Amino acid sequence: MAETNPGQRCLVTGGAGFIGSHLVEYLLASGHTVTVIDNFSTGRTENLSHLDGDHRLQVHEQAIENHDAVRPLFEDVEWVFHLTALADIVPSIQNPLDYYRSNVEGTMSVVEAARLAGVSRLIYSASEIRSDFVD
Numbered sequence: 001m002a003e004t005n006p007g008q009r010c011l012v013t014g015g016a017g018f019i020g021s022h023l024v025e026y027l028l029a030s031g032h033t034v035t036v037i038d039n040f041s042t043g044r045t046e047n048l049s050h051l052d053g054d055h056r057l058q059v060h061e062q063a064i065e066n067h068d069a070v071r072p073l074f075e076d077v078e079w080v081f082h083l084t085a086l087a088d089i090v091p092s093i094q095n096p097l098d099y100y101r102s103n104v105e106g107t108m109s110v111v112e113a114a115r116l117a118g119v120s121r122l123i124y125s126a127s128e129i130r131s132d133f134v135d
């Protein structure tokens with residue numbers, strides 16, 4: 001990340017979470033523009049409050065599995081960092097459909113929105129997959 005060109009348009013799913021909010025801070029400090037999509041299920045507004053007023057940051061409260069709602073947010077985005085997750089083990093056994101919708105359908109929604117928008121890089125934290133759509 002140290003050699004990245006400044007001024008990229010980035011989108012961070014889960015940007016109000018623990019890892020996502022630190023990444024958002026890093027990307028802004030590196031000169032990039034950042035769109036956050038987060039439903040604040042486990043994320044917190046306080047994680048981003050110190051960045052309030054930075055015109056390069058847009059925060060959208062939305063669930064990633066709501067494809068029609070999130071898809072327009074990917075327009076003109078160059079890099080996507082996909083960091084949303086429901087990751088608690090016992091609740092995932094008690095409420096498997098919630099976890100399926102958020103983690104599986106949500107990830108498909110993000111991947112498809114990125115593909116349709118021609119995003120050049122998709123970085124997915126959970127399994128460390130990186131895909132090149134364009135080059």
Ligand SMILES: NC(=O)c1ccc[n+]([C@@H]2O[C@H](COP(=O)([O-])OP(=O)(O)OC[C@H]3O[C@@H](n4cnc5c(N)ncnc54)[C@H](O)[C@@H]3O)[C@@H](O)[C@H]2O)c1
Pocket residue numbers: 013014015016017018019020037038039040041042043044062063064065083084085086087101102103106125126
């Ligand atoms: N924290 C760690 O030590 C660690 C280690 C390895 C991998 N990871 C992975 O990194 C990713 C992020 O971890 P974290 O610790 O930042 O978790 P976190 O819970 O702090 O952040 C996840 C964010 O995703 C948001 N979110 C969840 N479901 C959503 C949905 N359907 N739509 C929109 N937003 C949604 C939550 O509100 C939260 O802000 C996860 O995939 C996790 O498994 C974390």
